[in-house]
Amino acid sequence: MKDRLDRLLKATIDECFEKNVLKRTPLPDYVIEIPNNPAHGHFATNLPMTLASVQHRSPREIASVIRDHLKNEDGFLENSEVAGPGFINFFVTAREWHRILSSIIDLKDDYGRSGAGSGQRVLVEFVSANPTGPLHLGHGRGAALGDTLCRLLSFCGYDVAREFYINDAGRQIHILGESIFSRFKQINNPEYPFPKNGYHGDYVLGLAKTISEQIDLETLSDGDAVHECSKMGKELMLKEIRQDLKRFGVDFDFWYSENDLLSSGLLKNTLETLKGNGLLYEQDGALWIRTADFGDDKNRVLKKMDGQFTYFASDISYHLEKHDRGFDRAIDIWGADHHGYIPRMKAALLSCGVPKDWLSVMLIQFVKLWRRGQEIRMSKRAGTFVTLQELLDEVGVDAARFVFLTKSHDSQLDFDIDLVKKQDSDNPVYYVQYAHARICSILRKAAEAGITMPDKTDGILDLVSLDEEMALIRTMAQFPIILTEICKTTEPHRLTYYLTELASSFHKYFNLGTKIPENRIITSKKDLSQARLLLVAGVRTVIANGLRLLGISAPQKM
RNA sequence: GCGCCUGUAGCUCAGCUGGAUAGAGCAGCGGACUUCUAAUCCGCAGGCCGCAGGUUCGAAUCCUGCCAGGCGCGCCA
Numbered sequence: 001m002k003d004r005l006d007r008l009l010k011a012t013i014d015e016c017f018e019k020n021v022l023k024r025t026p027l028p029d030y031v032i033e034i035p036n037n038p039a040h041g042h043f044a045t046n047l048p049m050t051l052a053s054v055q056h057r058s059p060r061e062i063a064s065v066i067r068d069h070l071k072n073e074d075g076f077l078e079n080s081e082v083a084g085p086g087f088i089n090f091f092v093t094a095r096e097w098h099r100i101l102s103s104i105i106d107l108k109d110d111y112g113r114s115g116a117g118s119g120q121r122v123l124v125e126f127v128s129a130n131p132t133g134p135l136h137l138g139h140g141r142g143a144a145l146g147d148t149l150c151r152l153l154s155f156c157g158y159d160v161a162r163e164f165y166i167n168d169a170g171r172q173i174h175i176l177g178e179s180i181f182s183r184f185k186q187i188n189n190p191e192y193p194f195p196k197n198g199y200h201g202d203y204v205l206g207l208a209k210t211i212s213e214q215i216d217l218e219t220l221s222d223g224d225a226v227h228e229c230s231k232m233g234k235e236l237m238l239k240e241i242r243q244d245l246k247r248f249g250v251d252f253d254f255w256y257s258e259n260d261l262l263s264s265g266l267l268k269n270t271l272e273t274l275k276g277n278g279l280l281y282e283q284d285g286a287l288w289i290r291t292a293d294f295g296d297d298k299n300r301v302l303k304k305m306d307g308q309f310t311y312f313a314s315d316i317s318y319h320l321e322k323h324d325r326g327f328d329r330a331i332d333i334w335g336a337d338h339h340g341y342i343p344r345m346k347a348a349l350l351s352c353g354v355p356k357d358w359l360s361v362m363l364i365q366f367v368k369l370w371r372r373g374q375e376i377r378m379s380k381r382a383g384t385f386v387t388l389q390e391l392l393d394e395v396g397v398d399a400a401r402f403v404f405l406t407k408s409h410d411s412q413l414d415f416d417i418d419l420v421k422k423q424d425s426d427n428p429v430y431y432v433q434y435a436h437a438r439i440c441s442i443l444r445k446a447a448e449a450g451i452t453m454p455d456k457t458d459g460i461l462d463l464v465s466l467d468e469e470m471a472l473i474r475t476m477a478q479f480p481i482i483l484t485e486i487c488k489t490t491e492p493h494r495l496t497y498y499l500t501e502l503a504s505s506f507h508k509y510f511n512l513g514t515k516i517p518e519n520r521i522i523t524s525k526k527d528l529s530q531a532r533l534l535l536v537a538g539v540r541t542v543i544a545n546g547l548r549l550l551g552i553s554a555p556q557k558m
Numbered sequence: 559g560c561g562c563c564u565g566u567a568g569c570u571c572a573g574c575u576g577g578a579u580a581g582a583g584c585a586g587c588g589g590a591c592u593u594c595u596a597a598u599c600c601g602c603a604g605g606c607c608g609c610a611g612g613u614u615c616g617a618a619u620c621c622u623g624c625c626a627g628g629c630g631c632g633c634c635a
Contacts, residue, residue, distance in 0.1 A: 031576095197634095286633055340630050410563055445595095494572085494574075497573090508600090511596095
């Protein structure tokens with residue numbers, strides 16, 4: 001609709017040039033926007049104001065000229081007006097809005113789907129938690145963000161893959177094994193030393209018990225036992241992580257193991273490539289990469305004095321491999337504490353000829369947990385953290401996902417468990433779900449009353465005419481636009497706000513009927529009722545589609 | 559010291575590429591259920607948009623400098 005208005009506007013300007021009522025100048029950047037205040041039209045443009053300086057005339061004067069020559073093809077516009085400092089406000093005819101409602105009803109689950117991404121292949125890597133402990137709140141935020149982003153991208157025509165990178169090759173896995181083994185020993189000997197930097201969480205004892213039931217650790221040498229504990233502990237944790245994510249509604253397409261990266265010789269190949277490009281050198285007994293030549297603060301070590309590779313080395317290899325797999329773009333979702341890694345990662349990729357904007361990194365700021373008005377400090381090493389499991393047990397998947405997505409990822413999130421737990425009006429997720437359930441209930445009631453949905457929407461939709469009804473349609477019309485914008489800016493949180501706004505418009509509309517019977521959805525007039533049923537069915541469709549993209553259920557009853 | 563993020567109502571936060579009177583939820587006060595779900599709605603109150611400059615016809619939004627908070631600046635993972 002906006003595009004149509006833009007074409008109309010451009011045609012109008014051309015005519016003004018032809019007729020010499022405006023000086024022929026290049027068009028400056030202008031916008032067509034949806035004003036906050038409905039009194040300012042369905043759409044408004046600032047074009048006259050942007051033209052003022054090149055035309056050397058007042059904005060309002062230019063606005064009048066444009067308005068007077070407006071090409072109103074097919075009666076698209078109901079009205080237009082010059083307003084404020086030099087805006088032109090446009091009002092579109094009801095018929096056009098009815099058409100949009102009609103298309104929502106036809107498209108159903110597909111309303112909002114688009115080809116905006118034109119099949120671009122995107123790899124989104126997120127969560128990627130070390131398999132040394134259960135997922136916690138912070139991972140939950142990353143999971144909700146990443147998964148919803150993927151759902152959105154996919155709906156908007158991108159070819160998306162979800163990937164979880166498993167850090168299963170480093171020393172922390174060994175420390176996990178030591179921690180498990182130590183807990184095992186402590187069952188019979190409480191004095192048995194616990195490793196420095198060990199993992200203190202209660203789950204470690206659980207792992208020790210499970211593992212010792214499966215194999216007899218006592219018969220092995222300590223070294224072998226620790227090795228077994230590492231291997232099995234990692235597998236058990238990974239299994240648990242998968243289950244948690246599944247419960248949270250997140251399915252990954254790929255689980256990429258760092259171990260595989262090493263054993264398949266990919267890291268070696270990467271080093272060969274880097275060496276071939278003259279990017280490596282040795283100093284102080286270590287192997288370095290010249291990332292400083294590509295925008296990093298300083299050069300970085302790839303291989304330590306002790307012969308071990310750094311994480312950075314396998315990370316480079318991993319990302320180059322992603323690129324080789326043919327993805328047009330990669331999106332990584334990292335914790336905010338990793339932000340210092342962005343320049344070096346980008347530098348390394350650039351040094352291998354991968355364009356700068358191929359990888360985008362989204363940082364998620366920390367989640368602070370509040371309970372009974374107190375902040376709960378979280379530390380994985382110390383074992384004081386709230387797991388995703390515990391969170392889901394307490395508040396459920398829907399509320400958790402919604403709350404994680406109500407804040408922009410780059411601002412810190414205060415997660416108040418008590419607030420989210422409340423199953424009442426305090427919780428915005430229920431507000432949106434309630435609107436959906438309410439509509440379902442109305443449709444059931446209508447069916448009971450024998451009011452059927454008409455096959456054809458033509459003509460009947462003309463009965464949809466109240467201000468509140470037209471406002472609902474206009475909000476629904478924004479849905480596809482919001483979705484493509486979210487994909488462009490990678491800001492899924494905007495969807496929760498949009499849905500809350502739509503639900504609010506609906507609830508407001510519904511309540512008109514509590515005062516005035518003629519304003520109820522099911523009225524004494526059959527055709528009017530049918531028209532309104534079509535309208536609310538459209539609202540239900542948009543809410544359902546939105547909730548689906550958020551990975552949240554749309555209940556029929558509440 | 560350097561870098562990234564944040565600073566908007568009592569609290570938690572939105573505010574789309576600069577636009578017309580800065581929004582929502584919670585908390586507070588006052589109202590609306592014999593009739594489609596009151597997990598709802600309506601009204602009132604509440605704001606030097608951290609501070610100071612600058613760019614612009616126009617700035618919460620862009621630029622610069624300060625102030626405050628969070629997080630990083632390893633041959634740790």
